[in-house]
Amino acid sequence: MTYVIGIDLGTSAVKSVLVDRTGNVVREESEQYPLYQPKPGYSEQEAEDWVEKTVLSLNKLLAASGVQPEEIEGISFSGQMHGLVLVGEDGRALRRAILWNDTRTTPQCRKIEQVLGDKLLKIARNRALEGFTLPKILWVQEHEPEILDQAALFLLPKDYVRLRLTGQAAMDYSDAAGTLLLDVGGKRWSEEIGAAFGLKPSLFPELVESFDDTGALLPEMQQRTGLTGATRVYAGGADNACGAIGAGILSEGQTMCSIGTSGVVLSYETRRDLDFEGKVHFFNHSEKDAFYIMGVTLAAGYSMQWFRETFGGGVSFEELLGGIGEVSPGANGLLFTPYIVGERTPHPDADIRGSFIGIDASHKLPHFARAVMEGITFSLRESIDILRAAGKTVDKVVSIGGGAKNKEWLQMQADVFGADVVKLESEQGPAMGAAMLAAFGSGWFETLQDCASEFIRESVTYKPDAERAQTYDRLFAVYQDVYGQTAELNRKLSAFRGGS
Known part of the structure; x- marks a missing residue:
């Protein structure tokens, strides 16, 4: 061997x-x-x-x-x-x-x-x-x-x-x-x-x-x-690029959602003349003469980590998210925007900051936790919508990272994205992509796609629920309003940052 x-x-x-x-x-x-x-x-x-x-x-x-x-x-x-x-x-x-x-x-x-x-x-x-x-x-x-x-x-x-x-x-x-x-x-x-x-x-x-x-x-x-x-x-x-290889994103129509500290939506592309006017990143792929289009949420998993550390009272992520399945989509009218360290896509804005909108006395910790999760997922959908507006078909998304460890979040991604969301059997992320490059370089396979067929196996597919998807479409329209409504307020508040 x-x-x-x-x-x-x-x-x-x-x-x-x-x-x-x-x-x-x-x-x-x-x-x-x-x-x-x-x-x-x-x-x-x-x-x-x-x-x-x-x-x-x-x-x-x-x-x-x-x-x-x-x-x-x-x-x-x-x-x-x-x-x-x-x-x-x-x-x-x-x-x-x-x-x-x-x-x-x-x-x-x-x-x-x-x-x-x-x-x-x-x-x-x-x-x-x-x-x-x-x-x-x-x-x-x-x-x-x-x-x-x-x-x-x-x-x-x-x-x-x-x-x-x-x-x-x-x-x-x-x-x-x-x-x-x-x-x-x-x-x-x-x-x-x-x-x-x-x-x-x-x-x-x-x-x-x-x-x-x-x-x-x-x-x-x-x-x-x-x-x-x-x-x-x-x-x-x-x-x-290696994360994409490790998720099998190696041919046209394949898209990945990675939720780590930051969040990434990445889609394979061969056309070199596409112009997104800087709304998303356009990079060379690790596969020869291919590219990838990428949108970034600066504080994806980090928003969840911040919320747990600030309001979770020391509970584990499993405990924090344990009650979100009992909260209906929309978190009873509570909305979160994950701009806690600024934002990248579609708003390259270092001054914007996060918001909880719609707080009332009925909201408990599980409502806030679900709202944070939904806000992160809405931010990632903005990148998916940019891809679709450019004519790309996004009907299947491979989910990796922290967002693939919770079944409620995987289903939420399917409902918000309006696409099948796939969890991999064994996910090693960019390290696996690097290993695949070594395997291909060593002559084990004729193509990286052949390597992916051998190394990567799908586990579970989450399909969008029509009723929840419709609810999220309405809520997403409200989410998209928040940036414009709060951008100037946050610029004014920036003068007060930096103190203890």
């Missing part, structure tokens, strides 16, 4: 999965690392922490599984997107990485818009948002110019780990698409955007496909992980 390893470099931890030829997960390991927030809006990590914890997880994975090192054919990666790692001539990070959820770069976003105008959407196909990489580079250019002068390369998180493991620097298209520096349709670095901001061409790493072979482990890393030089290392992809 031979195996592959998928490594998912997340924001809080690195997860490694050992997968056999039938897609069974033989063993998994997870190692956490710290997040640094030295100032409001800052979010950073030590790039070397990722390396050390990845090496540790691989070592533990191998030791605990009992699999022989020579049986492991390939490794690939999924990585948190957008994070800026500036690398010196010695191949080491020059400063802490600035992460996707860092929001210090609003002035740089406005500068990008001013300098590029409508060229940004034509070339990079995405709006200038604080999470993306180019604004972070411009922040360093303005505030730490000596660091940028020393930089030999900029990389994204998983690419830095791969550099340290193999000595080879590269970036795949799916992750590069989230930098605002890639010509997404042309699959090349945009010389025009780089030159507009005085970025030296040598900063840009080589571009590769997600399944390309990027070398073998360095001798030092072979010794530390227990692996051998025979194991090939494949480029890997952005976490959302």
